[in-house]
């Protein structure tokens with residue numbers, strides 16, 4: 034675009050969001066989509082228009098994976114490279130994409146039409162391998178389908194028309210129109226059951242006072258579905274008690290944990306229920322503004338969600354004096370993320386909503402005291418809000434009777450990997466892993482990773498363990514691996530994920546995870562001895578103890594839990610050194626640089642003379 | 647708030663006014679807690695993690711954690727000392743720190759904290775050896791981010807003391823670094839007299855004033871004269887490595 038037009042476009046993009054620096058994320062999305070990238074001069078212009086420095090804008094552009102400081106192709110292919118995809122033929126898919134496009138991952142074609150990138154978890158592990166092309170999802174890729182897709186794109190078929198098959202349920206609706214499948218395999222009593230009576234819970238709440246609503250919420254025993262399991266009623270109570278003029282309700286739809294996709298299905302099939310739950314929360318804590326933080330990978334669901342919000346405004350379920358309750362005003366906006374797992378962490382998510390880099394905040398103060406725009410804020414998971422709507426429809430004791438003592442209700446599990454029936458299972462808390470595996474028709478299972486990369490890796494003797502906060506807590510991700518799969522490869526891939534997704538704020542997580550991966554690779558290459566395992570344990574402990582947020586507190590878990598549950602795998606890779614020798618030291622490699630500079634061989638160490646020039 | 651509170655650091659009672667961080671209260675009481683990203687006059691950010699202490703079994707950054715009445719703070723214990731050592735070593739291995747040829751040697755806080763903690767040798771971690779280009783564009787200032795420890799002191803000094811915003815964090819994860827507010831430093835209004843460029847602001851040799859290297863002979867450099875931790879009333883052993 035010529036400069037004058039570009040400057041005008043940038044100006045209009047900023048004006049669209051009232052030149053507000055708090056909406057920088059939205060502004061950058063406009064520009065990224067319009068110009069294909071955000072280069073230095075544009076950063077400078079945006080900074081001037083919204084009153085921040087150029088380097089502040091650059092800070093965001095270089096933080097979020099979906100923004101780019103160079104111009105990307107008109108068509109951006111983001112192929113998911115998580116471990117499930119790797120085990121389901123990723124290498125071949127990468128090869129075919131590369132061949133068809135003539136570019137490698139990370140490159141843009143010379144004609145500026147295509148960019149090809151690899152990306153972690155796009156929330157489609159049950160339909161792997163999968164890719165996002167612009168914001169259209171292409172699940173279940175095969176070499177054949179990739180060739181077909183690229184051929185059509187090259188012929189100029191618009192991305193959304195390339196695959197005209199539709200998935201089940203609302204995926205087939207005009208506003209979603211996606212070939213993604215819900216794959217709901219088991220509907221539980223609370224969320225996926227079709228006995229839900231919309232708005233009944235909300236109506237009942239509006240006849241109670243907020244304190245009573247919070248009490249029922251506490252009595253229900255509901256704990257957050259995002260992984261940490263914090264009691265939701267207590268969170269609401271803390272926010273209500275904090276002195277403030279304004280409070281905020283945020284729904285965490287960032288769903289970044291590897292192997293989870295249940296929020297994707299809830300957003301598709303239960304969005305009204307989720308919004309009802311948010312509305313109840315708003316009434317309980319005294320909030321008039323809410324945000325749905327939607328991960329960029331789910332941008333294809335945005336028109337659908339906007340439409341649901343619009344319909345609710347039309348029927349007075351959002352807006353002023355909701356359902357005739359004088360003085361209760363509440364509305365919701367959608368904040369699109371831009372590719373950062375750390376933005377699932379609630380304080381980082383709040384930063385992101387404020388148009389900042391998604392870095393966790395200093396705590397205390399906690400979000401319930403000082404959150405979004407410095408005001409008390411509750412952040413809850415999609416599933417948590419769905420449960421809330423149901424609790425008020427059916428009663429708190431109905432809910433607390435489901436599940437176990439300390440884990441009330443059901444849990445949505447996202448099952449992927451080596452099993453016949455990948456997909457969503459809504460099961461009461463307390464279900465044994467073995468029972469889940471049977472339902473999913475998983476045979477020859479050797480490894481189950483519960484709770485994503487930051488969860489626990491268990492082997493066969495632990496399959497009788499139960500999924501609940503008392504035993505195996507989880508955000509819902511269950512990755513199943515058969516006996517052909519390599520434990521160390523799984524660990525390595527999780528560490529890569531954490532290295533890529535660490536925000537880099539604090540030393541132990543930023544640097545420590547790189548060191549962990551280096552040592553795991555040494556083990557994989559057969560160069561490690563038992564002292565390396567001590568090193569791994571010690572380093573893991575350091576990272577867990579001294580990191581400042583949940584990412585670093587959990588990132589060494591794949592190492593520790595594989596060491597604990599699969600010690601034999603490690604043992605089989607170790608080689609004890611002969612005295613005085615370091616196995617991983619390679620004299621030829623060490624000399625290479627000197628040889629190159631000196632342009633001659635080493636008389637002592639070169640077995641064969643060769644000129645490296 | 648002028649209520650006073652009492653708490654303990656390694657058993658020593660500290661009496662202080664309410665509303666301070668543990669580190670501030672410790673400083674006032676003459677108890678040294680080692681640190682790198684924190685600097686007097688700047689907002690604390692709790693990123694280097696060297697100043698961690700333990701309270702109620704939890705490890706927290708003392709530069710951001712409020713001191714509260716009745717707290718029992720563990721500061722100079724073997725566990726915490728070992729964590730601090732490992733964290734400092736990580737910083738050495740993350741960047742390129744060739745102390746004998748570095749202009750900042752002797753006035754470098756990373757080096758001084760290492761001596762305080764008893765680190766004198768290369769360590770167990772691998773070297774990452776970054777090779778980011780050096781920004782020598784400016785007439786008086788040189789920026790070598792291969793030595794940067796991401797403490798962000800220059801960022802905060804430029805913002806709060808100079809009102810300039812010359813620097814900011816860019817990138818993320820291991821690629822997170824300090825960026826300048828323009829194509830390069832010469833394209834900004836950086837001045838050698840800025841607080842952000844002061845010799846004390848950058849704790850390592852990342853921001854260098856040109857023609858200012860090696861101005862003090864060995865033995866007379868800043869931390870030769872006054873090693874870190876020695877201006878405290880209560881002297882602690884940083885200890886040597888176990």
Ligand SMILES: Cc1cc2nc3c(=O)[nH]c(=O)nc-3n(C[C@H](O)[C@H](O)[C@H](O)COP(=O)(O)O)c2cc1C
Pocket residue numbers: 256257258259260261262263265285286287288289290374375376377378379380412413414415417582583584
């Ligand atoms: C690194 C990291 C990533 C997270 N990602 C998510 C996420 O994608 N979705 C989510 O609901 N919670 C996520 N969380 C948990 C949130 O911080 C927060 O606890 C949660 O949203 C609270 O909602 P809940 O109590 O309803 O579960 C993450 C936490 C961390 C530390």
Ligand code: SF4
Pocket residue numbers: 375393534535536537538539540542543580581582583584585586
């Ligand atoms: S633990 Fe990792 S993700 Fe969390 S603040 Fe530190 S560097 Fe960022």
